[in-house]
Amino acid sequence: MHPTAPAYDDLMRLTRRHFLGKAGLGLGAMAMAKLLGTDASAATGGVLGAAHFTPKAKRVIYLFQAGGPSHLETFDFKPMLRSGHGKPLPKAVIGNQRLSTMSGNQSLLPMAGSFANFSSHGHCGMEISDLLPHTQGIADDICLIRTMHTEAINHDPAITFFCSGNQVPGRPSMGAWASYGLGSLNANLPAFIVLVSKNASRDQPLYSRLWGSGFLPSEHQGVQFRSGKEPVLYLTNPEGVSPEVRRNMLDTLGQLNGFQAAEQLDPEIDARVAQAEMAFRMQTSVPDAADLSHEPEEVFNLYGPDSRTPGTYAANCLLARRLIERDVRFVQLFHQGWDQHGDLAGGISHQCKQTDQASAALVTDLKRRGLLDDTLVVWGGEFGRTAYCQGKISGNNYGRDHHPRCFSLWLVGGGVKAGYSHGRTDEFGYNIVEDPVHVHDLHATLLHLMGVNHEKLVYKFQGRYFRLTDIAGRIITPLLA
Numbered sequence: 001m002h003p004t005a006p007a008y009d010d011l012m013r014l015t016r017r018h019f020l021g022k023a024g025l026g027l028g029a030m031a032m033a034k035l036l037g038t039d040a041s042a043a044t045g046g047v048l049g050a051a052h053f054t055p056k057a058k059r060v061i062y063l064f065q066a067g068g069p070s071h072l073e074t075f076d077f078k079p080m081l082r083s084g085h086g087k088p089l090p091k092a093v094i095g096n097q098r099l100s101t102m103s104g105n106q107s108l109l110p111m112a113g114s115f116a117n118f119s120s121h122g123h124c125g126m127e128i129s130d131l132l133p134h135t136q137g138i139a140d141d142i143c144l145i146r147t148m149h150t151e152a153i154n155h156d157p158a159i160t161f162f163c164s165g166n167q168v169p170g171r172p173s174m175g176a177w178a179s180y181g182l183g184s185l186n187a188n189l190p191a192f193i194v195l196v197s198k199n200a201s202r203d204q205p206l207y208s209r210l211w212g213s214g215f216l217p218s219e220h221q222g223v224q225f226r227s228g229k230e231p232v233l234y235l236t237n238p239e240g241v242s243p244e245v246r247r248n249m250l251d252t253l254g255q256l257n258g259f260q261a262a263e264q265l266d267p268e269i270d271a272r273v274a275q276a277e278m279a280f281r282m283q284t285s286v287p288d289a290a291d292l293s294h295e296p297e298e299v300f301n302l303y304g305p306d307s308r309t310p311g312t313y314a315a316n317c318l319l320a321r322r323l324i325e326r327d328v329r330f331v332q333l334f335h336q337g338w339d340q341h342g343d344l345a346g347g348i349s350h351q352c353k354q355t356d357q358a359s360a361a362l363v364t365d366l367k368r369r370g371l372l373d374d375t376l377v378v379w380g381g382e383f384g385r386t387a388y389c390q391g392k393i394s395g396n397n398y399g400r401d402h403h404p405r406c407f408s409l410w411l412v413g414g415g416v417k418a419g420y421s422h423g424r425t426d427e428f429g430y431n432i433v434e435d436p437v438h439v440h441d442l443h444a445t446l447l448h449l450m451g452v453n454h455e456k457l458v459y460k461f462q463g464r465y466f467r468l469t470d471i472a473g474r475i476i477t478p479l480l481a
Contacts, residue, residue, distance in 0.1 A: 002177045006174070006392035010041055014086070015288065016117065016240070017392070018413075020472070021055050021437070022137045024406060031394035032245070038108075039059075039093075041434075043184055043185045043187060043327075044182035044183045044184045044187050045182075045183040045185065046179065046181045046182040047132065047180055047181055048179055048181045048182060048452070048456075051182065051450065051451025051452060052452055052456060053451050053453075054335040054451060054454040055374075055413055055415075055449065055450050055451030055452075056374065056376075056415025056449045056450075056451075056481075057374060057375060057376035057413070057414030057415055057446075057449040057450050057481075058185065058201065058327075058374045058375070058450070059180075059185070059322060059324050059327065059328065059329055059330070059331075059374065059375045059376070059414075060175075060178065060329070060330050060331070060375070060376045060377075060378065060414070060446065060450070061320050061331045061332075061333070061362065061375065061377045061378070062174070062175075062330070062331070062333070062377075062378045063317075063333050063335070063355075063359055063362075063379045063380075064159075064162070064163075064332060064334050064335070064380070064381065065335055065338050065351075065355070065379065065380060065381040066155075066159060066204060066206065066334055066336045066337075066338065066381060066382065067100035067155070067204055067336055067337055067338030067339035067340075067350070067381060067382075068155070068158075068338055068339060068381045068382055068383045068385060068402055068403075068407070069338045069348070069381045069383060069384070069385075069407075069408075070338075070344065070348055070384060070400055071130060071146070071341065071382075071384040071385065071386035071406070071407045071408040071429065072112075072114050072385060072387065072400070072429050073114050073115070073116045073129055073344070073348050073385075074116075074129045074131065074348075074352075074408060075127070075128060075130070075144060075146060075410070076130060076146050076406075076408055076425060077127055078113075078114070078116035078387070078425075078427060078428060078429040079110060079112050079317065080111075080427040080436075081113040081114065081387055081427055081428060081429065082113030082114065083111075083113070083416045084111040085111060085112065085113035085393070086110050086111065086393050087110065087111055087307065088108055088109060088110060088111070089109045089110070089111050089196070089387060089388045089428065089430070091462065093387075093426070093428055093430050093431065094109070094430070097405065098153060099401070100153050100154065102117060102341065102390060102399055102401055102402075103109055103115060103388070103390045103391075103401040106390075106391075108271060109386075109388035109389075109390075110388055110389045110393055111387060111388055111389075111428070112344075112386075112387065112388060112393060112398055112422060113398045113399065114129075115344070115345045115376070116130060116131050116348075117129070117130045118130065119136070120140035121136040121137070121417065122136075122140035122240070122419055123140055124139060124419030124420065124421075126140075126142065126144060126419065126421055129352075131242060131348065131349060131352040131356070132352055132356045133356065134356045134357045134359070134360035134361070135359060136359045137355055137360055138363050138364065138412070138421040139419065140374075140418060141363055141412045141413070141418050141419070142369050142409060142410045142411075142412055142418070142419065142420075143411045143412065143416040143417050143418060143420050143422070144408065144409075144410045144420065144421045144422065144478055145404055145408065145409045145410065145411070145422045145423060145437050145442075145476075145479070146406070146408050146421060146422065146423045146424065146425055147191060147422065147423025147424065147432045147434070147435050147436050147437050148380065148384075148406065148407050148408065148409045148437050148438075148439075148442070149404060149406055149407070149427060149436055149437070149438060149439075150162075150382070150383055150404045150438070150439050151167070151404060152318075152382070152383065152404060153383070153404050154168050154402065155204045155339070155382065155402075158382035158383050158402075158404065159204075159206075159210060159382040160209075160210065161382070162382050162439055163210040163211070163437055164214065164440070164468075165443055165467075165468045165469055165470055166470060167240070167441065169207075169209050170189065170209075170214055170215070171214045171215075171466070172212070172213050172214035172215065172216045172220070172468070173209075173210060173211045173212055173213070173214070173221075173222060174332075174443065174446070174468065175191075175194075175211060175222050175330035175332055176192060176211070176212065176213040176214065176216050176220040176221055176222065176332070177216070177220075177222040177447075177457060177467075177468045178190035178191070178192065178329055178330045178447075178450065179329060179330065179463075180213075180216045180217070180220045180459070181221075181452055181455075182329060182450065182451075182452070183329075183455045184329060185327035185328070185329055186285075186326055186327040186328065187278075187281065188281045188282065188284075188285040188326075189281075189282065189285050189289065189323070189326055189327075189448075190222070190223040190278065190282070190328070191212065191220070191328065191329040191330060192220065192221070192222040192223065192328075192329065192330045192331075193222065193223050193224075193225055193323055193328050193330070193331050193334075194211045194222040194223065194224045194225070194331075194332050194333075194334070195224070195316040195319060195320065195331070195332070195333045195334070195335075196224065196334045197311070197312060197313040197316060197333070197334065197335040197354075198227055198312060198335065199306065199309075199311070199312045199337040199354065200313065200335045200337045200349075200354070201267065201337030201338060202329050202337075202386045203338055203339045204338055204339055206334055206336065208224070210334075211224070211332060214300075214461075215459065215461040215466070216459060217267055217268070217271045217395075218271045218272075218275070218323060219271045219272075219274040219275050219278070222332065223438040224444070225286075225290060225312025225319070225324075225420055226311065226386070227309075227310035227315070228310070228311075230454050231286050231290040232282060232286055233281075235279060235282055235286060236283065237283070240403045240469060243283070245339050246280065246283075247280070250276055250277065250280055253273075253276065254273055254276070254277075257269050257270075257272065258272045258273070266342040281390070285326075286401055286471075287368050289319075289322055289323055289326055290310075290319060290322075291307075292307075292310065292315060292318060292319065292322075295318065299318065299365070301316075302361045302364065303315075303317060303357065303358045303361040303362075303365075304358055304361070305367055306354070306358070307358065311363045313333070313354055313355050313358055314333050314354075314357070314358035314361075316333050316358075317333065317358040317359065317362040318358070318362075318365075320333060320359075320362060320468040321362060321365050321366060321369075322369075322386030324366065324371055324375055325369070325371065335351075335355055337351050337354075338351055338381055340385070340399050340400060341372055341390050341400070341401065342390070342391070342397075342399035343397060343399065344396070344398055344399050344400055345396040345397070355397065362377065363377055363412050365392070366413065372412065372413035372414075373413065374413075375413050375414055376411060376412075376413055376414025376415070376416065376446070376449055376450075377411065377412040377413055377414070378409070378411050378446070379408075379409065379410050379411075379412075380407075380408070380409030381407070383403060383404045383407055384400055384403045384404075384405075384406060384407025384408065385400030385401065385402070385403050385407075386401045386402070386403045386430075387400075387428045387429050387430045388400075388401075389481070405430060405431055405432065406425045406429065406430065406431060406432045411479070412475050414449050415449045415480060415481055416449070416479050416480065417478070417479055417480065420479070422435055422437070422476070422478055422479060423435035423436065423437065438467065438472070438473075439478055440469045440470060440472040440473035440474075441473055441474050442462070442476075443468050443469050443473055444469050444473035444474055444475050444476075445475050445479060445480075446475050447468065447469075448475045448480075449480075454467060454468060454473055454475075455467065455469070455473075
């Protein structure tokens with residue numbers, strides 16, 4: 001270090017955060033107060049103190065379909081592709097678009113008509129693929145966006161973009177922002193919980209940074225629940241350690257951390273105290289929330305046979321409902337396997353069979369329990385699929401490449417317009433004709449539904465104020481009820 005350079009602690013003591021820490025009760029002191037007997041069952045507020053305006057959605061369940069579901073086989077039927085099946089896609093449609101390296105070197109881009117049939121459903125007449133019969137049954141609840149678009153063309157940056165508002169890793173995730181801004185509705189469970197399907201194809205990897213806290217305090221990161229005897233890793237006490245012993249250990253550790261926090265004013269010390277206290281409370285709350293065994297028979301029948309097997313997509317949808325009942329702020333499910341570069345007919349049919357019934361059941365279950373009005377459910381992936389075939393067409397044995405220019409995503413409940421289809425794509429399902437919705441727009445709208453002005457939920461890091469929507473984003477008002 002240069003001899004004239006100030007020490008790290010000296011620099012830290014000059015920051016606004018540490019001035020406030022000295023001026024009043026810091027997070028460490030508040031954690032100490034909890035250790036000395038404060039009731040931990042109440043909700044804990046976020047940095048905003050209160051929502052900017054009355055929220056329509058107090059809780060969110062995001063059903064993330066990782067891999068890029070084809071909109072052309074699910075929610076956006078294009079007869080033109082059928083009539084032109086095997087013929088070259090007109091070059092004017094593609095324009096100067098950047099193609100992925102998997103199909104960018106093809107001299108011929110043959111149009112690929114969907115093998116799936118579509119039909120109209122509900123009073124709204126929404127066109128939905130017959131691969132999704134249970135989703136067809138909730139058509140009048142769905143707010144369908146057919147004109148999502150993104151800049152990312154490969155999986156990692158695309159899914160990172162959706163989860164954090166930026167293609168580059170390191171930013172806080174959606175759930176972390178919600179936890180940081182709004183806090184928890186139930187202090188005995190994390191504000192942000194993540195569930196990953198164990199029965200999904202592992203075609204593309206998932207990373208814990210997708211639900212990480214980035215540069216936000218680490219207590220806001222998503223907590224992953226797993227199937228099995230230990231839903232959260234390292235939560236249970238080792239053999240021979242009683243709850244009373246654990247409590248005494250935490251009390252002593254909290255005091256030591258409190259002394260260190262008062263001296264060093266490091267916010268991560270406060271985060272560790274908060275996480276340790278949360279883990280202690282979760283020792284009783286998590287087993288109860290994760291135990292599906294007492295659900296009635298008709299509930300398992302509603303979600304489908306897989307719901308009896310913990311860790312499957314269906315069981316995770318059921319668990320998501322149980323977590324929402326306990327006022328978890330943000331629950332995100334990840335289901336991999338939607339990356340059909342080949343064998344589209346077999347691959348996407350399998351994916352729809354795994355997810356369709358449980359996704360629709362979750363909506364139905366929330367609705368009948370009176371939870372849907374203030375719970376927002378989101379279904380979608382990181383991009384769509386191309387109107388042309390990747391490689392050669394051989395009957396229905398073909399695949400589709402990544403397509404960021406337009407794809408479909410749906411929302412239900414939590415203040416969105418039911419039985420509504422937003423936007424229109426061209427006759428090839430390749431470009432947006434009207435009412436585009438960008439990833440930043442989706443994030444701005446989700447925060448708006450949660451009562452948050454997306455431009456005012458910010459965090460200063462390395463000299464700049466950051467937010468989930470970066471320097472963009474607009475609320476898509478036609479989606480709002």
